[in-house]
Amino acid sequence: MSKQILILPGDGIGPEIMAEAVKVLELANSKYSLGFELSHDVIGGAAIDKHGVPLADETLDRARAADAVLLGAVGGPKWDKIDRDIRPERGLLKIRAQLGLFGNLRPAILYPQLADASSLKPEVVAGLDILIVRELTGGIYFGSPRGVRELENGERQAYDTLPYSESEIRRIARVGFDMARVRGKKVCSVDKANVLASSQLWREIVEEVAKDYPDVELSHMYVDNAAMQLVRAPKQFDVIVTDNLFGDILSDQASMLTGSIGMLPSASLDTNNKGMYEPCHGSAPDIAGQGIANPLATILSVSMMLRYSFNLGDAADAIEKAVSLVLDQGLRTGDIWSQGCTKVGTQEMGDAVVAALRNL
Ligand code: NAD
Numbered sequence: 001m002s003k004q005i006l007i008l009p010g011d012g013i014g015p016e017i018m019a020e021a022v023k024v025l026e027l028a029n030s031k032y033s034l035g036f037e038l039s040h041d042v043i044g045g046a047a048i049d050k051h052g053v054p055l056a057d058e059t060l061d062r063a064r065a066a067d068a069v070l071l072g073a074v075g076g077p078k079w080d081k082i083d084r085d086i087r088p089e090r091g092l093l094k095i096r097a098q099l100g101l102f103g104n105l106r107p108a109i110l111y112p113q114l115a116d117a118s119s120l121k122p123e124v125v126a127g128l129d130i131l132i133v134r135e136l137t138g139g140i141y142f143g144s145p146r147g148v149r150e151l152e153n154g155e156r157q158a159y160d161t162l163p164y165s166e167s168e169i170r171r172i173a174r175v176g177f178d179m180a181r182v183r184g185k186k187v188c189s190v191d192k193a194n195v196l197a198s199s200q201l202w203r204e205i206v207e208e209v210a211k212d213y214p215d216v217e218l219s220h221m222y223v224d225n226a227a228m229q230l231v232r233a234p235k236q237f238d239v240i241v242t243d244n245l246f247g248d249i250l251s252d253q254a255s256m257l258t259g260s261i262g263m264l265p266s267a268s269l270d271t272n273n274k275g276m277y278e279p280c281h282g283s284a285p286d287i288a289g290q291g292i293a294n295p296l297a298t299i300l301s302v303s304m305m306l307r308y309s310f311n312l313g314d315a316a317d318a319i320e321k322a323v324s325l326v327l328d329q330g331l332r333t334g335d336i337w338s339q340g341c342t343k344v345g346t347q348e349m350g351d352a353v354v355a356a357l358r359n360l
Contacts, residue, residue, distance in 0.1 A: 002035045002036065002037045003034070003035055003036050003037070003067040003068075003310065004036075004037050004039065004065065004066040004067050005025070005036050005037070005038050005039075005066060005067065005068050005069070005070060005305075006039055006040075006041060006062050006063050006066040006068075006069045006070070007022060007038055007039065007040045007041070007069075007070050008040075008041055008042070008043040008059070008063075008069060008070070008071045008072065009040070009042075009046075009071075009072040010042075010043055010044045010045075010046065010071060010072040010073050010074040010075075010088075010283060011044045011045040011046055011072075011073065011074050011075055011076045011079075011088060011283045011288075012073060012075065012076045012282070012283025012284055012285045012288040013072070013073065013283055013284045013287060013288045013293035013346075014044075014071075014072025014073045014074065014283055015072065016288070016289075016291065016293050016295070016346050017072055017073075017279065017293050017294075017295040017297070017298040017346060018070070018072040018298060019347075019350070020295035020298065020299060020346060020347065020349065020350025020351075020353070021070065021295060021298040021299050021301065021302050021350075022038065022070075023350055023351075023354050024299050024302055024319060024322075024350065024353055024354055024357060025038070025070070025302045026038070027354050027357055027358060028302070028306070028315050028318070028319060028357065031357070031358070032312070032314075032315045032318075034306075034310070034312065034315065039062065039066075041059045041062055042056075042059065043055055043059060043071065043074055043088075043091045043092070043095065044073075044074025044075060044079075044088035044089075044091050044092065044283075045074060045075060045076050045078055045079040045088045047059065047088075047091055048079055048082070048086065048088065052086075053086055053091070054074070054086055054087065054088045054089075054090050054091025054092075054094070055090075055091035055092075055094045055095055060094070060095065060098055063095055063098075063099060063276075064098075064099065067274065067309065067310070068274065068275055068276070068277065068305050068309040068310070069095070069099075069275070069276040069277070070276075070277050070278070070298075070301065070302065070305060071092075071095075071276055071277070071278040072278070072279070072283070072298065073278070073279065073281060073282045073283040073284070074088040074089060074091060074092050074282075074283060075087075075088040075089055075282055075283045075285075076088070076283050076285045076288070077285055093141060093142070095276065096136055096137055096268055096276065097137050097142065099270060099274070099276065100137065100270040100271065101136055101137065101268035101269060101270055101275065101276055102135060102136050102137040102138070102168070102171060102172060102269075102270070102271075103133065103135075103136065103171070103172060103175040103268065103269045103270075104133070104134040104135070104136040104247065104266060104267070104268045104269075105131060105132075105133060105175075105179070105266060105267040105268075105269070105304070105308070106131070106132040106133075106134060106247070106251040106254070106264065106266045106280055107129070107130070107131050107132075107264070107265070107266075107304075108128065108129075108130045108131075108132065108234075108251070108254035108255060108257055108258050108264060109128065109129050109130075109258060110125050110126065110127070110128040110129075110257065110258045110259070111258075111259075111263070111323075111324060111327055112126065112127075113324070113327040113328060114258065114259040114260075114263070114327065114336055116338040117259030117260060117332075117335075117336045117337075117338055118256070118257055118258065118259050119256055119257075120231065120234075120257060124233070124234065124235075125234060125235075125257050125258075127235065128234055128235055128257055128258065129183075129184075130234060130237045130238070130239075130240065130254060130257075131179055131183065131238070131239045131240070132239075132240045132242070132247055132250060132251045132254060133172065133175050133176040133179060133239060133240065133241040133242070133247075134242060134243070134244060134246075134247025134248065134251060135164075135168065135169075135172040135242070135243050135244050135247065136244060136247075136268055137168075137244075138163070138164055138165070138168045138243070138244060139162055139163070139164060139198070139243045139244035139245055140160050140161065140162040140244065140245050141244050141245065141248075142244075143160060143161030143162055143163045144161055145159070145161055146159060146160045146161060147159065162196065162198045162245070163198065164198045164201060164202060164243065166201065166205050169201065169202050169205040169206065170205050170208070170209055171271070172241060173189070173205060173206045173209040173210075173241060174209055175241070175269075176189070176239050176240075176241030177209060177210070177212070177213040177216050177239075177241075179239050180213075180216045180238055180239040181213065181215065181216060183238055183239060184238030184239070185215060185216050185217060185238070186216065186217045186219070186237070186238035186239065187210075187213075187216055187217070187218050187219070187238070187239045187240075187241055188218075188219045188220070188221055188226070188237055188238075188239070188240050188241070189202070189203065189206045189218065189219070189220050189221070189240075189241050189242065190220075190221050190222075190223050190226045190240055190241070190242035190246055190250065191203055191220065191221075191222065191223065191242070191243070191246070192222055192223050192224075192246075193220070193222070194222060198243070199243075202243065203220055206218070206220070206241070223242070223246045223249075223250070226240070226242075226246075226250060227249070227250065227253060230250065230253055230254055230257065231253070231257075234254070234257050251264075251266075251280055252280065255280055255281075259335075259336050260294060260335040260336045261279075261280055261281040261297070261335075262279070262281060262293065262294030262296060262297055262333065262335045262336065263294065263296050263297055263300070263336065264279065264280040264281070264297050264300075265277065265278075265279060265280070265297050265298070265299075265300035265301035265303070265304050266278055266279065266280050266301065266304070267301070267304045267305070267308050267309075269308060269309075273308055273309055274309060275305065275308055275309045277301040277302065277304050277305040277309075278298075278301055279297030279298045279300075279301055280297060281297060291345045291346050291347060292333060292334050292345055292346060293333065293346050294333040294334075294335050294336060294346070294349065295333075295346050295349055295350050295353075296323055296333075296349065296353075299319065299323060299350070299353055300319070300320065300323060302319060303315075303316040303317075303319035303320050303323075304316070306319070318357060318360050319353075319357060321356075321360060322353050322354075322356035322357035322360060323353055323356075325356040326349070326352045326353050326356050329342075329352065330342050331344045331348070331349060331352050332344065333345070333346065333349055
């Protein structure tokens with residue numbers, strides 16, 4: 001039976017990077033007879049322009065019916081001034097919540113060829129391989145009440161809520177420990193338990209879950225220290241498990257260790273490993289339309305999709321190998337370029353990965 005993949009390119013550089021990822025996916029599909037059927041739809045600003053909302057019900061239904069979703073990025077200045085409740089990012093939050101995609105996997109791996117592109121010294125980042133497991137459907141991005149109210153003195157006050165239930169913490173902690181088991185067997189849980197009530201419960205539940213994983217070493221770290229340690233000695237980490245807000249920030253920070261956010265893929269999984277796959281970066285309006293965006297994070301998201309949703313480890317390995325071969329050839333988009341390498345555009349980079357994969 002064929003497997004359905006819904007493609008949602010989004011806005012800004014989204015369509016540019018997605019075109020390259022789809023080329024790679026289509027080649028893998030035919031080369032390895034994977035039986036995928038691809039369909040396309042809109043999300044974010046493109047959906048606002050077409051439907052008036054950032055995620056139409058019909059698109060959500062198609063995402064529910066699909067076996068996996070591949071997404072580019074959403075947002076841009078064109079939609080910055082519209083009502084907060086229908087901003088492009090709301091479409092993204094809605095699809096994650098409605099599909100129950102609570103487990104966000106964000107690997108930060110430094111390709112040895114890119115050691116020079118990192119802003120840290122090569123010896124600090126060489127061999128870096130961290131997995132950030134971020135809770136994705138709870139916490140302050142979804143908590144209510146939220147809004148803006150007027151105080152007695154007439155001044156406006158904005159407020160958000162950061163709720164976490166035991167079950168939400170338990171299931172993301174399990175993802176972290178399960179991942180650590182097949183990696184370096186170390187989990188660092190990041191919180192702010194010295195200040196936040198939600199973090200105190202977080203720490204308590206993570207300790208409970210750890211009892212089921214005696215083979216995995218657990219440590220705790222406050223988020224401010226984690227931010228510092230990530231740039232001081234990032235190789236001390238194996239798996240970092242953390243909440244939605246902290247994970248959002250730390251994973252962007254970790255991306256720079258690897259040279260560029262343009263290299264970082266992500267997977268967002270539900271309890272059955274159905275997933276949505278997307279690059280960690282946004283729609284990069286500053287470079288949209290110029291054909292210079294790095295498509296590798298989206299191409300590597302395809303490889304994560306094959307690995308986690310379809311259990312196709314060999315095909316996933318092949319895509320990652322093709323990316324590595326292209327880096328060996330010295331081809332670099334502007335964000336990862338360094339002296340002595342050949343600067344290429346989005347399409348050339350995609351074509352090079354396709355050629356490398358074809359020859360494997
Ligand atoms: P961004 O990730 O879009 O860009 C940050 C910087 O990284 C920019 O200088 C950009 O040019 C660069 N960059 C990002 N991806 C790149 C790539 N593939 N190749 C080369 N350079 C790349 O973050 P931002 O500027 O804070 O946000 C821009 C828009 O994207 C906003 O509307 C924001 O809300 C949205 N956003 C969307 C997502 C998402 O869809 N998942 C995530 C973050 C931000």
